[in-house]
Amino acid sequence: MRIRKELFADERDDDLRLVGRPVRRQDIEGHVTGRSTFFADHPVSGLLHLRCVRSTEHHARIRSIDTTAAERVPGVRRILRWADLPKKAHNILTIFNFGIDDEPALADGKVRYLGEPIVAVLAENPRAAAEAVAKVRVDYDPLPAVFDVEEALKPGAPLVNEYIGRNWFRYWGDYDCQQIRFGDVEAALRSADLVVSGRYQMSPIEHAPLETNGCIVVPAEDGRFTVYTCTQGLFFSLDNTAAQLKIESNRLHFIGGTVGGGFGGKVDTVVEPLAVLAAMLTGRPVRYVFSRAEEMQVSSPRGAERIYIEDGVMRDGRIVARKIIHYHDAGAYSRLSTYGTIKSAAHHPGPYYIPNVWVDSWCVFTNRTPSSAMRGFGVTGGDFALESHMDVVARAIGMDPMEFRIVNAYRDGDMKAHRKLTQGAALIECVQVAAELAGWPLSEEARRASSRVGGGGERARIPPTPQSRTRAPAAAGRGEPLRAGVGEARRGMTPPPSWTGGQPATAPAAAEPGRREPPLRESERREPPSEPPRSGSGHGAIRFSSVFGSRRR
Amino acid sequence: MTRAVRLELNGVEVAAVAEGGENLLTLLRERLGDTSPKAGCLQGTCGACTVLVDGEPVLACLMLAEAADGKRVTTVRGLADGPRLHPLQEAFMDGFAAQCGFCTPGMLVAAKALLDREPRPTREQVIEAIAGNVCRCTGYTPIVEAVLEAARRMAGRRG
Amino acid sequence: MAKHRGRGIASVNYPIGMNLGGDPSQALVHATPTGKFVVTLSSIDLGQGMKSVTRQLAAETLGVPIEDVFVDTADSDTGPHCMGSFASRGTHRAGNAVIAAAKEAKEVLLEVAAEELEVDPKDLELDGRGNVQVKGAPSRAISVRDVAQRAHFKRGKSISGRGMFLVPPSDVDPETGEMNPVTTYAHACMVAEVEVDDETGEVTVLSLKAAYEIGRALNVKLVEQQLVGGAWMGISHALYETPEPYYPDRSHGPTDFNEYLMPGPGDMCPVEIELLERPALDGPYGAKGIGEMCATPPIPAIANAIFDAVGVRITEMPFTPEKILRALDAKAGR
Ligand code: FES
Ligand code: FES
Helix, strand or coil: CCCCCCCCCCCCCCCCCCCCCCCCCHHHHHHHHHCCCCHHHHCCCEEEEEEEEEECCCCCCEEEEEEEHHHHCEEEEEEHHHHHHCCEEEECCHHHHCCCCEECCCCEEEEECCEEEEEEECCCCHHHHHHHHHCEEEEEECCCCCCCCCHHHEEECCCCCCCCCEECEEEEECCCCCCEECCCHHHHHHCCEEEEEEEEEECCCCCCCCCCCEEEEECCHHHHHEEEECCCCCCHHHHHHHHHHHCCCEEEEEEECCCCCCCCCEEEEEHHHHHHHHHHHCCCEEEEEEHHHHHHHHCCCCCCCCCCCCEEECCCCCCCEEEEEEEEEEECCCCHHHHHHHHCCCCCCCCEEEEEECEEEEEECCCCCCCCCCCCCCCCHHHHHHHHHHHHHHHHCCCCCCHHHHHHHEEEEEECCCCCCCCCCCCCHHHHHHHHHHCCCCCCHHHHHHCCCCHHHHHHHCCCCCCCCCCCCCCCCCCCCCCCCCCCCCCCCCCCCCHCCCCCCCCCCCHCCCCCCCCCHHHHCCCCCCCCCCCCCCCCCCCCCCCCCCCCC | EEEEEEECCEEEEEEEEEEHHHHHHHHHHHHHHCCCCCCCCCCHHHHHHHHECEEEEEEECCCCHHCCCCCCCCCCCCEEEECCCCCHHHHHCCCCCCCCCCCCCHHHHHHHHHHCCCCCCCCCHHHHHCCCCCCCCCCCHHHHHHHHHHHHHHHHHHH | CHHHHHHHHEEEEEECCCCCCCCCCCCEEECCCCCEEHHHHHEEECCCCCCHHHHHHHHHHCCCCCHEHHHHHHHHCCCCCCCCCCCCCCHHHHHHHHHHHHHHHHHHHHHHHHHHHHHCCHEEEEECCCEEECEEEEEEEEHHHHHHHHHHHHCCCCCEEEEEEEECCCCCCCCCCCCCCCCCCEEEEEEEEEEEEECCCCCCEEEEEEEECCCCEHHHHHHHHHHHHHHHHHHHHHHCCCCCCCCCCCCCCCCCCCCCCCCCCCCCEEEEEECCCCCCCHHHHHHCCCCHHHHHHHHHHHHHHHHHCCCCCCCCCCHHHHHHHHHHHHCCCC
16 A cells, blocks of 8 residues: 655655554454453353343334243343333433434333334343243234335324424424525526436445444442443443433443444444343343344444435536435434434535535434444445436536546635535545556546645635525324323533534423424425436426425425 | 363363353353353354364354363464464464454464465465455455465475 | 446545534543553544554654553543544544643653753653653663653652543534534545446456545554455445345345345455545644545445446445346346
């Protein structure tokens, strides 16, 4: 692997002793001798094994749970239920005052996805736990389920999550999606030489770390609990566990840091709260480790994303408008999807200077495994769509795809769609080096282009931007109100303002169980924003209202 | 039903009591304190639990503990010769062939079985030998390279 | 029926650290009585090399040999807060915290050394081999070990430092989306070459060639680990992986590694990479994070290469043989 030191040489101090050197990993000897201590390698005797009974339905009310036979299995010590939970619903971002407590650690009388934990069995050995799990009888009253993001946004779709109160997450108080508005996209699309549309879909993806999620909890000195864990965020998981159990955080002592792969799949803090609760209630050390099957089907995957792109492009290769509707399939609960949705909006329109950009990024709830962060969270799906589309557009105007990228690449001083100036750009240089590596001929002009030249000036301007708030269809995803007493006020740590942003500090209206929406004024009523832009190209085709942002009636 | 199991673990005679139906992985990790073989799936699909039983690579999660009675079991902890690491271990260290390290013990044991049988393996033979071992981090290339490098170094030492 | 070759490209950038900032990391550094250093963190090493890269940064900043530094991490009773290992933030955020802590510790080290050598601390430097010396006069020197001994047992001074790094949190304008998501971006461009079998629909990735701009390669082998492992994951995402093969339908979900498909050791193609370094203004020695972006560009690059090879545009991940064959059929009007 070569470093192209000649590029950006004047910006770099090359007089360093250790930086850059291929120093051996500090942990490598432990790895090759089998001495590295992963969470499951801590020797703990007298363990109870925790295993969950999981929903066999996608969406159902639970009529009854019969644990009598399970309790009679030799070695079974206790069965935890929703009623045992100190906090009845939680979300891992509410400790920062962002989002809504929308997920019970054990089913609250309803299941919202296949595999949702209903009760947790604690037994002396894994076999007894498995046997007892098989003997728990759950009687379901199945409900209609919704699996598609655009279906979920349609009027009459079954309501997935009553804590949220609608099938989408509402941003900053009163916005149905995370918006980016930069310039007048509609006008630019009308004046473009060519309009090219596309629809892209990413299926969910499993992190598949070789070590599955898990932890071991040991009751320790002075009322504290030692938690050996594979979390990717030590204090993030510690503070979330304390919040869910309503205990002081210093009663928890988390030990981890040697983790068998994560890729974003070990942030959700799913195992620790139940395991600590179990240890609190039994006084015994507890082990809760996901099976491989649970890891693949129950632990949160990288969520599915659907992306519609509509580009307006000129014959000379300049993209003058880019309009994006980006749906994130959060599954049944928020986890971190509310955050990833904002990140995806910020990432658009990719590393390009485009003077007119519109993004609606939606966090949508469906009856599937809650999704969450994964390597490239908020970016991977978007980049698949953007870069596929770049190829489509380049071909549509008959331009070399490398040259097309260099023409549109952002440069130092360019205004980005989220209204920050570009600095430290290096896309052009990457394209040039990749072209060289691949023996891909570039024109003289493309070879001479630089990220440091040609940006700024007119391109640093924030263009006049018409106001336009996208609205979800009025009746979408409404269902029966949640029974009283389930929703819970959020408790806060000191919030970093980034998490509150423009949102009021109090719980947003959606957190209130059963709250009805005020009817939208007639002028605001829109059809679902979910309809894909028609593909194909047409000069000046008007498909979107530039004032309100949704399809005209 | 419990059963006494006696075996030779990395050259040392040991004994432990296994529950009926208990697998060799549990016996090694929980009863004998050798946590080097990892539980990646407990289904026989990842290879993280690979150990040698009488020199043959075996998935410890699929073998009954009692079936190891009277056998020679080698885990990655048995690869080093006292403080001197095995050339495979050295090559993995030099070649940056581990990231999280969770697959590494199983990989090394699978590679050891190959080199015991075939001291000068081809790239294809290395690939075949570790084909049952999943690695989510490295992209395999550095692992394959490290095994080939270890074979070269061992041949050099012998020659 | 034939095999067709094609090439596709993708160029991307990647935001470093949590979107909207507000994600702090802290570090503590202290010297033992014999002049060795311990870096204490609560950051997580999940294979990316957190312990190793922070060790290198501490040794670089302190000016001591790498062997004289060890990183102890992820005990909540001893390690100060770190937001966590995600969002490509570890190197950037924790790295900066470690540098700050090491600088503070080094200041005390130089102060004590200056007292011992009776010079101004500003005139001192470390030689990287375990000695403090007078700039321009290396014969006037004292070992770090001796400095630590004097600090501990004679002068009662703690050679230690605290470091913290925080990218200030950003607000979001709900209407326009005006925000400051991150302070720096990494960049990449990749060319994928594939072969598509129009009879089986199978795609073989023949090679990946890429340029990555990562600010600064702090450890070139750790970088290579991420970029090669990430390239493999990108191929895997592009062609094989999903727990819901018929999304949005929930059926046929795999539950083991026999059903959840990923490329094996024999399926990995050559990966050729060149690095560019345009230092991040606020990066540790200019470094950015590469842990996530490395898995992204192969996906669109392969999609575009498939189109180049057989003229069908696969717009749904993963690009399975079934999807390719159906698309070929549709194209042929079958
Ligand atoms: S744990 Fe035995 S093969 Fe995975
Ligand atoms: S190094 Fe992580 S699974 Fe192989």
